[in-house]
Amino acid sequence: MSNLIDIKGLTKSYETTTALFNVNLDIEGGHIVGLLGPNGSGKTTLIKILCGLLHPSSGTVLVDGNPIGVATKRVISYLPDSTYLDGNQTIRDTINLFIDFYEDFDPNRAYDMLQKLNINPDARLKTLSKGTKEKVQLILVMSRRAKLYILDEPIAGVDPAARDYILNTIISNYDPEATIIISTHLIADVESVLDDVIFLQYGQIALHASVDDIRAKEGKSVDALFREVYKC
Amino acid sequence: MLGKLLKHEIIATWKIFVLLDVITILAGGVVGIFGYNFPDLDRVPEPLAVLLGLGFAGYFVLLVASGLLTLVFIVVRYYRNLYTAQGYLTFTLPATTTEILSSKIIVSFVAELLNFLSIGLSVGLVGLGFAALGMKEYPVDTIQVLEGFRELWFEIFGIDGIGTTCLYIAFMLISILYRIIIFFFAISLGQLWQQHKVLGSVIFYFVINAVLSVVHTLLNIGSGSFSLLFMTTYDTSSQFFERMVTTNTIISLIAVIGMYIGSILITDRKLNLD
Numbered sequence: 001m002s003n004l005i006d007i008k009g010l011t012k013s014y015e016t017t018t019a020l021f022n023v024n025l026d027i028e029g030g031h032i033v034g035l036l037g038p039n040g041s042g043k044t045t046l047i048k049i050l051c052g053l054l055h056p057s058s059g060t061v062l063v064d065g066n067p068i069g070v071a072t073k074r075v076i077s078y079l080p081d082s083t084y085l086d087g088n089q090t091i092r093d094t095i096n097l098f099i100d101f102y103e104d105f106d107p108n109r110a111y112d113m114l115q116k117l118n119i120n121p122d123a124r125l126k127t128l129s130k131g132t133k134e135k136v137q138l139i140l141v142m143s144r145r146a147k148l149y150i151l152d153e154p155i156a157g158v159d160p161a162a163r164d165y166i167l168n169t170i171i172s173n174y175d176p177e178a179t180i181i182i183s184t185h186l187i188a189d190v191e192s193v194l195d196d197v198i199f200l201q202y203g204q205i206a207l208h209a210s211v212d213d214i215r216a217k218e219g220k221s222v223d224a225l226f227r228e229v230y231k232c
Numbered sequence: 233m234l235g236k237l238l239k240h241e242i243i244a245t246w247k248i249f250v251l252l253d254v255i256t257i258l259a260g261g262v263v264g265i266f267g268y269n270f271p272d273l274d275r276v277p278e279p280l281a282v283l284l285g286l287g288f289a290g291y292f293v294l295l296v297a298s299g300l301l302t303l304v305f306i307v308v309r310y311y312r313n314l315y316t317a318q319g320y321l322t323f324t325l326p327a328t329t330t331e332i333l334s335s336k337i338i339v340s341f342v343a344e345l346l347n348f349l350s351i352g353l354s355v356g357l358v359g360l361g362f363a364a365l366g367m368k369e370y371p372v373d374t375i376q377v378l379e380g381f382r383e384l385w386f387e388i389f390g391i392d393g394i395g396t397t398c399l400y401i402a403f404m405l406i407s408i409l410y411r412i413i414i415f416f417f418a419i420s421l422g423q424l425w426q427q428h429k430v431l432g433s434v435i436f437y438f439v440i441n442a443v444l445s446v447v448h449t450l451l452n453i454g455s456g457s458f459s460l461l462f463m464t465t466y467d468t469s470s471q472f473f474e475r476m477v478t479t480n481t482i483i484s485l486i487a488v489i490g491m492y493i494g495s496i497l498i499t500d501r502k503l504n505l506d
Contacts, residue, residue, distance in 0.1 A: 015426050051324050053505040073326040084320040086313070089244060100236045101325050 002065070004029040004148055004179050005050070010059035012045050012203075019045040020203040023059070029147065030176060032193055034211075034222070035183040037200035038230050043183045044081060046200070047152050050181075051078045064147055074102075077146035081153040081183075083133050087126030091136055095121065102144055110143035113169065131158050138166055142173040149180040155189055163189055187223040197222050199229060233327040237335035248305055249343040253350035256298040260354025263291050267361030268368075291358070295351055302347040306340040307415045311433075315423060319505045329500040337413065337492070344408045389473045396474065403481045410484040414440055417491035420498040440491075448483055455479045 005027040012020040020042045027033060035043050048054040049061060052068045063072040085094055091114065098105045114121055117135060125133060138154060151170070155163045163186075171193055174180055184190055197214065199207040206229060211222055218225055266287075276284070312318050313336070322332060367374075386392040389400070418440055422433025457476040 048505065051320075053320060053323055053503065055501065055503060070326050070328055073324055076324070078320070078324050080317065080320040082317045082320075084317040086244065086318055086321075093243065097240050100240065101233075101327075 002029075003027060003062075004064055006060075006062040006065075008060045010046075010049065010061060011057045012042075012049060012054065013057045018203055020049075020056075023203070023205055025198070025205060025208065027179060027181070027196075029179050031195045032174075032180045032182065034187065034190055034194040034197040035181050035200065036185065036187055036197055036222075036226055037206075038185060041200040042203040043200055044152055045203075047078075047150050047181070047183055050148075050150060051076060074104075075147040077102075077141045077144040077149045079137055079141040079149075079151040079154055081156065083125075083130070083137070085125050085133070085137065088124065090122050090124050091119065092121045094125070094136075094140065098140055098143070104145040106143050106145065109173070110139055113139045113143070117165075131162050134158060135162070135165070138169055142169055145175055145178075147178050149174060149178060150183075151180065152183045154182060155184060155186055167193060187226050188221075191222045194222065199226070201229070233325075234331045234335060237325075237327055237331055238338060241335050241339040245305075245309065245339060245343065249302065249346065252298050252302055253346055256295065256347070256350045256354045257357070259291055259294050260357035263288070264357035264359075264361030267358055268364050270362065270365055295354065299347060299351060302343060303411075303415075306343060306412065307419070310336050310340070310416055311419050311430075314499070315419065315429070315505065323503065323505065329503075330496050333416070333492075333496055333499065337409075337416065340412050340416075341409050344412055345405070348404075348408060387470060389470060399474070399477060399481070403477045403484075406481055406484045406488060409488050413488050413491045413495070414444070417495050420495040423504070424498065424502060444483075444487055447487075448480060451483055452476060452479050 003026045005025065007023055007025040010020055010023040010025075011018065023042075023046065035046070037043050045054060049056050050063060050068070050072075052073060061068055064075050066072050089097075095107055095110055098110075099107055111121065114136070117132075117139075119128075119132060119136065125136065128136065134154075138151075141149065141151070149170075154170070155166050158166065167190065170180065170182075182190055182194070191211070194211050196210050197207070198205060214220075214222055214225055220228075313322055314332070323329075325332070382392075389396075415437065418437035419433045421436040421440075422429045422431075425432035455475060455478075457472060457479055
């Protein structure tokens with residue numbers, strides 16, 4: 001199977017720090033990948049480069065065989081780690097925007113999920129609670145039939161019930177041929193859904209392995225291994 | 233994609249722009265009606281005269297506020313939409329940077345133009361009210377008055393015929409675009425700073441304005457516009473304005489194109505959304 005993501009020699013430096021250094025990474029389609037690491041390890045930087053929100057200092061990044069640009073943005077469905085929608089718009093306005101821009105967006109699926117959660121599509125986003133906004137954002141992102149879903153900290157800052165809902169939404173709405181990258185440090189909550197994990201440390205890849213291999217070779221859960229690798 | 237971007241930019245902004253423009257025009261209409269029924273100040277009690285003065289001052293404050301609010305809304309929306317968390321959506325849409333920035337510039341330009349016209353219409357309505365009052369008391373030939381205005385415009389600005397009218401309209405349109413794009417370019421340049429990007433944008437705004445003012449002045453001296461001010465022939469005024477407007481239109485057009493390309497290149501090659 002050809003790689004969905006192909007990264008070679010990726011480095012991202014700021015004035016005084018290097019967020020990513022010489023990262024080489026291949027990810028195939030049809031996997032749920034956990035991008036794990038402590039704060040400041042380079043997870044969000046890597047994600048933003050994949051989404052075209054940051055420019056690498058050096059190296060090449062291909063998604064679905066294309067360099068980052070309009071073609072890759074068509075196939076990536078991105079959930080940032082913060083509220084990113086215009087608060088003055090209604091949910092319906094935002095859905096209409098997604099309908100216009102993303103050919104793979106399924107509005108019926110979005111409205112169905114909103115109805116199940118009893119969220120009024122005509123509500124303005126700024127009137128919603130933080131948790132509800134996050135659910136709306138997730139609904140929009142997961143209502144696309146994208147090749148690559150990139151979810152940056154989708155369960156951080158929400159209560160356990162909402163976490164279950166979010167993970168269920170991810171699992172029940174994704175196409176088995178698509179790849180999902182979930183960035184998080186709440187490993188115990190997501191471990192059960194992951195196929196592979198990538199450990200990032202000091203801007204470099206410390207480990208890239210399947211969850212099954214980790215359990216077989218290390219004889220421990222990903223969460224336990226993470227605690228061991230990143231022990232303070 | 234540009235069409236879709238324009239559509240959603242209009243959906244997100246038209247209510248604010250139309251509201252400001254309608255208020256501006258309505259205020260002009262009210263003051264104009266009032267102007268038509270303006271009382272003789274000699275027979276008005278002093279407190280009422282003060283109130284009238286305040287009312288007119290309030291109207292002019294409203295005109296200034298309408299222009300400022302439109303501009304502030306445009307600039308803040310541009311910044312928020314592109315360079316804050318909202319940029320995560322804007323720059324992950326499958327559109328090129330050129331399309332994204334162009335949609336913002338086009339809608340902002342139209343909004344500024346409509347605001348400019350609404351302020352003009354508002355002032356026109358006030359002027360009409362007072363002119364009608366004047367004509368009620370001192371009847372004059374309207375055609376003769378308009379002809380007088382036309383001659384005055386020709387004498388001062390040299391506006392006579394299609395050519396000069398088009399030149400002045402082009403100057404007005406490019407000036408509006410020029411004013412907006414300086415803000416946008418300054419915001420783009422501010423993004424080159426690793427920290428304090430807003431402060432960087434403000435500093436760049438003043439630097440760009442200062443540099444362009446010097447360029448305008450030097451090229452106007454070079455083109456001989458200013459030297460016309462020291463001549464005393466009968467058509468000096470119209471020649472001065474015509475040459476100055478031509479020079480400034482060309483400089484502004486070049487600056488607009490340069491800043492447009494600069495904004496796209498900076499955003500395209502140096503975008504770093506924190």
